[in-house]
Amino acid sequence: MDMEQLKNAIKIWGALGLIVVLGIVAAFISLSNDSSARFKQAAREMEEADDEIDISNETPYTSYRKRSESFSGGSSEYTPDPESAPGSTVELDIAPLLNVSSLSAGTSVPGPDAVFVFTGQGRAHGVGLCMDGVKYRALAGHSCTDIIHYYYTGVQISNVDDNQPIRVKGRDGQVRTLPLKEYLYHLAEEPETYPYEGLKVLALAARTYTLSCIARGKHQGFDVCSSGNCCQAFSETKDLSKYPNQIRSIDETAGQIITYDGAPIIAAYCGSCGGHTDNYEDVWGGQPVPYLKGKPDSYCSQAPNFTTTVEISVADLTSKLNASVGTLELIDLSDRTPGGRVRTARVVGSSGTKDIKGKDLAALLGFRSTRIDYTFR
Ligand SMILES: [Zn+2]
Numbered sequence: 001m002d003m004e005q006l007k008n009a010i011k012i013w014g015a016l017g018l019i020v021v022l023g024i025v026a027a028f029i030s031l032s033n034d035s036s037a038r039f040k041q042a043a044r045e046m047e048e049a050d051d052e053i054d055i056s057n058e059t060p061y062t063s064y065r066k067r068s069e070s071f072s073g074g075s076s077e078y079t080p081d082p083e084s085a086p087g088s089t090v091e092l093d094i095a096p097l098l099n100v101s102s103l104s105a106g107t108s109v110p111g112p113d114a115v116f117v118f119t120g121q122g123r124a125h126g127v128g129l130c131m132d133g134v135k136y137r138a139l140a141g142h143s144c145t146d147i148i149h150y151y152y153t154g155v156q157i158s159n160v161d162d163n164q165p166i167r168v169k170g171r172d173g174q175v176r177t178l179p180l181k182e183y184l185y186h187l188a189e190e191p192e193t194y195p196y197e198g199l200k201v202l203a204l205a206a207r208t209y210t211l212s213c214i215a216r217g218k219h220q221g222f223d224v225c226s227s228g229n230c231c232q233a234f235s236e237t238k239d240l241s242k243y244p245n246q247i248r249s250i251d252e253t254a255g256q257i258i259t260y261d262g263a264p265i266i267a268a269y270c271g272s273c274g275g276h277t278d279n280y281e282d283v284w285g286g287q288p289v290p291y292l293k294g295k296p297d298s299y300c301s302q303a304p305n306f307t308t309t310v311e312i313s314v315a316d317l318t319s320k321l322n323a324s325v326g327t328l329e330l331i332d333l334s335d336r337t338p339g340g341r342v343r344t345a346r347v348v349g350s351s352g353t354k355d356i357k358g359k360d361l362a363a364l365l366g367f368r369s370t371r372i373d374y375t376f377r
């Protein structure tokens with residue numbers, strides 16, 4: 001890497017901040033069917049955090065941080081709290097994937113007694129790896145590298161020295177120097193029961209993240225800390241004998257990291273893309289990131305909670321929208337990202353219109369994604 005590239009890389013890392021490996025780890029854990037109360041609580045917190053984050057007013061750095069933290073301990077088993085969700089949640093016999101090209105520009109309200117049936121698909125922002133997609137691709141026999149190349153456009157797998165020294169600040173404040181692979185062995189939140197090729201994807205992401213910390217000089221006097229909220233959760237006392245699959249996934253991918261133009265990538269992820277990932281710039285604004293491009297994804301729909309539906313009467317929705325547009329006539333959802341996420345919803349009434357952000361509509365309906373459409377019953 002020459003000086004200019006290095007400067008650019010540092011600039012990008014400085015602006016975009018953390019790679020969200022902890023979040024990837026947590027998302028992997030969340031996929032392992034842990035339904036403990038702690039995880040459900042975390043899922044609720046994640047839901048609230050997602051609703052509150054206005055990424056359009058934040059630097060991408062903050063967005064990444066908040067999102068990675070909000071995924072800690074997140075659960076894929078989240079279901080909307082019936083007491084707080086508007087309307088009732090029901091299972092509908094609908095196609096598992098929204099066909100983006102046919103998404104409604106607004107179906108007119110058929111009458112005052114009609115009931116909206118909203119459908120939401122996916123969780124979180126939809127940029128980068130789709131963790132549900134990784135799981136089901138791995139189960140379908142896709143290789144680690146195929147999965148990485150699918151979700152990250154135009155990246156390379158590069159090799160580094162897995163024995164290079166890493167200075168780790170422990171929870172006791174001591175800085176210890178470990179070979180890179182020993183550090184990776186001791187990451188504390190990696191799941192053991194996960195499709196093996198998915199574990200390898202995680203190994204590459206964790207190694208990529210570690211090197212990005214070093215390259216951008218994240219800490220002074222050491223390279224990484226032990227905190228999952230700051231770097232990656234690390235435990236000196238982890239009993240490695242209990243994690244043979246993890247150890248194997250690290251050994252089999254020894255030295256491999258994900259790069260673009262020779263630099264470690266920003267390994268963004270989301271819990272579920274809802275059927276289509278999105279371009280970086282369409283979700284977070286700013287300059288396009290060449291390897292964070294929207295891609296169709298037919299694998300995440302196999303997850304049990306892929307689709308959420310919410311029924312709400314015209315009267316109740318009118319009240320919740322509080323749009324002052326007279327009699328509600330339709331909601332135009334045609335302003336979407338290429339990946340099908342609603343940017344702006346236009347509420348059309350008998351005496352005017354009002355635009356609301358897609359994420360505000362999602363929050364109002366209790367959805368965790370802005371990949372939303374509706375019909376009536
Ligand atoms: Zn740290």
Ligand SMILES: [Zn+2]
Pocket residue numbers: 130132133272273274275276277297299300301
């Ligand atoms: Zn997906």
